[in-house]
Amino acid sequence: MNVSLVGLGHIGKAVVGILNENRGYFKNKFGSDINVISVSDSKTTIYNKKGLNLDKVLMYKERKELDEAAEVIKIDDIYSLPSDIIVDMSPATKDGIAGMRMYKNAFESGKHIVTSNKAPLALHWKEIMESSVAHKKHILYESAVGGGVPLFNLNRYSLKSSNILEFKGQVSSTINFVLNQLMANVDFNEAIKTAQNMGIAETDYHDDTNGLDGARKTVIIANALLGLDYTLNDVKYEGIENLGNIDYMRNSGEIYRVLSHIIPGPKPVVESKIFSIKSGDSLAAMDSLSMGYLEKTDNNDDLTVFEKHDGPLETAAQVVNDILLLS
Ligand SMILES: NC(=O)c1ccc[n+]([C@@H]2O[C@H](COP(=O)([O-])OP(=O)(O)OC[C@H]3O[C@@H](n4cnc5c(N)ncnc54)[C@H](OP(=O)(O)O)[C@@H]3O)[C@@H](O)[C@H]2O)c1
Incomplete structure (x- = not known):
């Protein structure tokens, strides 16, 4: 080969x-x-x-x-x-x-x-x-x-007999690391600097923090899992650059993550946005640098797949x- x-x-x-x-x-x-x-x-x-x-x-x-x-x-x-x-x-x-x-x-x-x-x-x-x-x-x-994290190959080879009911995935580490820092009262620019020093944010980090990177990933997941041919224009997405409700989020005691969210149907939900995760939810086991997802299916139950740390x-x-x- x-x-x-x-x-x-x-x-x-x-x-x-x-x-x-x-x-x-x-x-x-x-x-x-x-x-x-x-x-x-x-x-x-x-x-x-x-x-x-x-x-x-x-x-x-x-x-x-x-x-x-x-x-x-x-x-x-x-x-x-x-x-x-x-x-x-x-x-x-x-x-x-x-x-x-x-x-x-x-x-x-x-x-x-x-x-x-x-x-x-x-x-x-x-x-x-x-x-x-x-x-x-x-x-x-x-x-x-x-x-x-195995996602497409796992679906292609191991979940053929199931229909997907819902997909919720943490597939972008930069935006979630920075959001986690903001939740811990760290200033936005300081959080970016830390992410850059760790090698997880690029010099031009805006594609990550304005949500575009998450939207790109979401459209690929939706197309691959649901057989759609969506483009970026079909995805609703949000970033973390201007969070008006950050004080509310900080005081809520909950974990917040930017997740790709997909629900099949005549009008599929295809979005990348901030979700609150309650302790006890299967996604709560992931930290902000983890990658993983929850996939609800009809015949294979609810699957949670994640890795603790992701890198090159x-x-x-x-x-x-x-x-x-x-x-
Ligand atoms: N880093 C991650 O953890 C990660 C995770 C998932 C996906 N990805 C994706 O994987 C790809 C590579 O990521 P990376 O982190 O390895 O990026 P990177 O460190 O910036 O490396 C990019 C490489 O591509 C070369 N390159 C740039 N323009 C080129 C062109 N026109 N033709 C041929 N080669 C070209 C660069 O050449 P020079 O060496 O000469 O600059 C460099 O060797 C990106 O699309 C990224 O989004 C990365």
């Missing part, structure tokens, strides 16, 4: 690390020999037909000399390489167009897609899925929502899981 990786940041480097350390294990356990033949960052794409030396990739990336690690090609050349999968771990763009083009080019070139990038899926779901079906190629996106390693593990599923 030949793989091209696009993006060599927090997630990309962790994916390279997992593939490098576990190549023999994956081969023995699953019969999957995962061979990375190209990697790209924002400036450079390197390629080796027989497979890149991943120790060298990480070392040269660290030294900011990726172009020294192997033959340099243009990023657009990846579609003509003998790869089976292109893995998109590049940043979310405002319009998601670059990602959509990448996926359509990949399908047309006979390649599957694995992606952790939510922007193309949130904005161009229908076009991407139609292209995937037309070219009989797969797209797996487990890591794009909820980091390391957990997300990268889901990227690699998707690669292994395709292989």
